[in-house]
Structures are given as C-alpha cells and as structure tokens.
Amino acid sequence: MAVASLAPASRATGAAADPVSEREVDYYESLPGARIQCHVCPLDCTLEDGQTCFCRTRTNVSGRLRTRAYNNPCALRVEAIEKTPLNHFRPGSKCLTLGVGGCNARCLYCQNWEQSQALPEEVARFELTPQRAVQAALDRDIDTIAFNYTEPVAFLEYALDIAKLAKTRKLNVVCATAGFINPDPLIEFAKYVDAFVVTIKGFNETFYHDVLGIRLAPVLLAVKTIRQRTASWLEIAHLIVPAHNDDLKQTRELCAWVCSEVGPTTPVHLARFVPAYKLDTLPQTPVPVLEEALRAARQTGLKHAYLANVAPHPAANTCCPRCSRPLIERGGFDVLKRSDDHGQCPGCRLTLPGVWD
Ligand code: SF4
Known part of the structure; x- marks a missing residue:
C-alpha cells in the first residue's frame, strides 16, 4: 500500500x-x-x-x-473504509487515514517498511496536531478518522489524543493494528475507538517469532479483550504468505479459534500477500490457494469470511449467511450496490451484525 x-x-x-x-x-x-x-x-x-x-x-x-511519534504523521489520505479493511462498519463510507513512522513489530514482508522500520523523524512527514487532524476530516465532510499504514500502538499517545478530540466532534474512529499491545492501554484506547481490525498474522509462535519478531499469545489476548471488555466493533484480518503460513491446517486452526473465542459472526478477511521488503522474491498468493482457505474458513463455521486484495472477486461481497442473498456487492474496495435495509437482508429479513449507517 x-x-x-x-x-x-x-x-x-x-x-x-x-x-x-x-x-x-x-x-x-x-x-x-x-x-x-x-x-x-x-x-x-x-x-x-x-x-x-x-x-x-x-x-x-x-x-x-x-x-517521538506526535504531530508528525508520514501519511494522510482519504480512503474507502473497506481498505482498512472493514466490511461491516459503515460500508461505502470514507475515512481520513493517517500513520506515523515506527513500529513495535519486524514483519519481513511489511508493505510500508520504509515508514514502519524507521524513526518518525527519519521519514518524510509533516506537522499535524490532533486539532488539525480532526479539522482536516471535518473540512472534507469525512466523518471517520482511521489509524493505519504503520502500527498505531507505536504512536498510541498521538492516536489517543486525536481519537478523544474526534469523539467530541462526533466523528467515528477506527484502527487497524497487529494487536501487540498490553490490555490496560488497549482498554483505555478502545473507549474512543468505534471499530478495530486486528491482523492475526499466523497461528503459531514460530511464525510470529521468525517472520514478525513478536509473539502470538498477546495478540490473541488483545483480540479477546476487545471482544469481551470493550464496546468496539471488531473484524479480523489474516494475510496468507506463500511458503510461510499458507497451509490449510493453520488457517483452519485460526478460524476455529475465532469462531469459538470471538464468535462465528466476526468478519474475517483472508488477504493476498504481495511481495515486499525482505520477502520480495516470493510470489503473490495464488488465487486458488486463497479460495481453498476461504472454503476452509467457512467450514469451520465462520459466517462472514472474505477475500481481500483480490479484485474483482465475489468473496468481497457481503452475503446473508441464511439465504445467501448478496446485500453489499463490491468491486475491490468500492461498494457497487447495496440492497440491505440497515443491515437487514431484503430476502429472509435476517439482520447481519455490524454498524450499517
Ligand atoms: S514496550 Fe513500549 S517502548 Fe518497548 S516496543 Fe513496546 S511500546 Fe515500544
């Protein structure tokens, strides 16, 4: 990205x-x-x-x-909220997204490594106070601020101050994170965050140690903390990296854990790997591998499993888990057609979990 x-x-x-x-x-x-x-x-x-x-x-x-990560974002863009990725939180809306240099992980395939693997002051950046960040969203008629690109845990104090101010101006706040954060700061931050996307990058400690430089167990704890101890909406992302975490057994275990510990209606985004940074000689994840992972995810009982970074693909659509009718049709990150009524299926009247308007 x-x-x-x-x-x-x-x-x-x-x-x-x-x-x-x-x-x-x-x-x-x-x-x-x-x-x-x-x-x-x-x-x-x-x-x-x-x-x-x-x-x-x-x-x-x-x-x-x-x-050091305060008032100095390295990126500020208007994005579709689907790019976060969030599919059940105000679909089709826009967010003002920002990130700051630095990260508390060392992912070998980081898409934004030039920003994440540097001091905040080593990268191209600009001055932006929390007040000006909120005003920038209001000036553009954008009602959501997103923290993404790099790891918000690394610029938590800045994100928290922006989020607090955003809530006083009735803006939404969303956050994409690797979830490597202790429970107390997470719970405090979540008071001002409407929706989280947590990336569970693999499902064993060896992968986390060797490829990401962090640990899995605290990430799983963060996911459960968001679900059990906060009011924030939650979606899960999972990048499938060829030769590293593309075996179906691991995908099944991860999805089964989400089903049992977080709930089967939690949206899960299975994302395609794109070569970058130290894994730039690997191929992209083949689409058949992603489709097989998607089938496995659904077999574990997940009601809303999606494919991401593969466009166009019908697995980007939001469908009713009871009658299979498509409620939201997407082309990549764009919503092409909505036929839901505040998240309710027009066919069988089932209301899907999410924040729809
Ligand atoms: S413990 Fe604190 S200082 Fe150390 S990497 Fe984590 S956030 Fe940074």
Missing part, C-alpha cells in the same frame, strides 16, 4: 527537525537510576536514560518516557 499524502501544510524531511515531543507516555514505571520500564506493549522494554526503544517511537528523557 503506498502512503502518499494529502497536501501537507508544512513538510519536514530532515533527520534532526523533530525533537522528542513533550507528550509523555501514559504507561510506564520509573526504576532506580533514571531507568524506566514501558508497559504499552508486551515487550515491556526497560530503557536507560537517553535510550530509544525497540518501536523507535519512545525515548527515556531524564527518567521520563516521551514519545
């Missing part, structure tokens, strides 16, 4: 132009000798004075943890 931006008001590109911001991180503890331990994500980094963390966005400044 390219991350070109809307015309920025003031662009900065130098390596030294962004100081560590004044915004303090909310979740950390002080240790003796000006050391601190961050508790935003499950890495729980311990940092010496002056040290910058694994996610590249938080620095220990004289015993206080400050974020």
Whole structure:
C-alpha cells in the first residue's frame, strides 16, 4: 500500500527537525537510576536514560518516557473504509487515514517498511496536531478518522489524543493494528475507538517469532479483550504468505479459534500477500490457494469470511449467511450496490451484525 499524502501544510524531511515531543507516555514505571520500564506493549522494554526503544517511537528523557511519534504523521489520505479493511462498519463510507513512522513489530514482508522500520523523524512527514487532524476530516465532510499504514500502538499517545478530540466532534474512529499491545492501554484506547481490525498474522509462535519478531499469545489476548471488555466493533484480518503460513491446517486452526473465542459472526478477511521488503522474491498468493482457505474458513463455521486484495472477486461481497442473498456487492474496495435495509437482508429479513449507517 503506498502512503502518499494529502497536501501537507508544512513538510519536514530532515533527520534532526523533530525533537522528542513533550507528550509523555501514559504507561510506564520509573526504576532506580533514571531507568524506566514501558508497559504499552508486551515487550515491556526497560530503557536507560537517553535510550530509544525497540518501536523507535519512545525515548527515556531524564527518567521520563516521551514519545517521538506526535504531530508528525508520514501519511494522510482519504480512503474507502473497506481498505482498512472493514466490511461491516459503515460500508461505502470514507475515512481520513493517517500513520506515523515506527513500529513495535519486524514483519519481513511489511508493505510500508520504509515508514514502519524507521524513526518518525527519519521519514518524510509533516506537522499535524490532533486539532488539525480532526479539522482536516471535518473540512472534507469525512466523518471517520482511521489509524493505519504503520502500527498505531507505536504512536498510541498521538492516536489517543486525536481519537478523544474526534469523539467530541462526533466523528467515528477506527484502527487497524497487529494487536501487540498490553490490555490496560488497549482498554483505555478502545473507549474512543468505534471499530478495530486486528491482523492475526499466523497461528503459531514460530511464525510470529521468525517472520514478525513478536509473539502470538498477546495478540490473541488483545483480540479477546476487545471482544469481551470493550464496546468496539471488531473484524479480523489474516494475510496468507506463500511458503510461510499458507497451509490449510493453520488457517483452519485460526478460524476455529475465532469462531469459538470471538464468535462465528466476526468478519474475517483472508488477504493476498504481495511481495515486499525482505520477502520480495516470493510470489503473490495464488488465487486458488486463497479460495481453498476461504472454503476452509467457512467450514469451520465462520459466517462472514472474505477475500481481500483480490479484485474483482465475489468473496468481497457481503452475503446473508441464511439465504445467501448478496446485500453489499463490491468491486475491490468500492461498494457497487447495496440492497440491505440497515443491515437487514431484503430476502429472509435476517439482520447481519455490524454498524450499517
Ligand atoms: S511500546 Fe515500544 S517502548 Fe513500549 S514496550 Fe513496546 S516496543 Fe518497548
């Protein structure tokens, strides 16, 4: 996914132009000798004075943890909400989407690695306060702000302040994340987030360790936390990477876990891999492999399994799980036709789960 931006008001590109911001991180503890331990994500980094963390966005400044990822997004675009991907949250609407450099994972196939695997001040960026981000959405008659492209956990303080302000202006807030975050900051953030898409990137710890550099168990905990302890709408994404996580057994296990722990009506997006970064010599996921995974997902009992990054394909449509009638027909990320009535099937009158208007 390219991350070109809307015309920025003031662009900065130098390596030294962004100081560590004044915004303090909310979740950390002080240790003796000006050391601190961050508790935003499950890495729980311990940092010496002056040290910058694994996610590249938080620095220990004289015993206080400050974020470098504040007021300095590297991307700001108007997108279809389907691109998040969200298919059951206000389908066909637009969102103002932003991301900031840095990430707390190390995915070998990251599509936005030039931004995610860098300090926020090392990438092309521009100044945008939370007030101006919200105003930018209002000026464009866009009623949703999205956090995407890079990992919102890495710029959580900025995302949280934007989200809080957005809610005061009656905007929706949505977030695409890898879900590698501790429960307390997640629950606080979710108070201001209407919908999450969490990517469960695989279903074993070896894959998470070798290909992503993080752990699976905290991600599953985050998914359950969103479902059980927040009011946010939830969808799941899963990228199928050839030779790494494309075996049907793993897809079945993942989908069965979603069915039993999160619920069979949770939308699941099975996405096609596109070669990038350190896995740029792999092929794209073949469509028959995706279709087989889709069949397996449905066999586990999932009611709303989709294919993503494959256009056009009928598996992008939202269909009634009872009578199979298509309610929302899509061409890629565009809604081509809607025949639902506030999420209700016009044929058998079943109301599908989601936020429809
Ligand atoms: S959010 Fe960053 S500083 Fe905090 S524990 Fe995770 S990687 Fe470390």
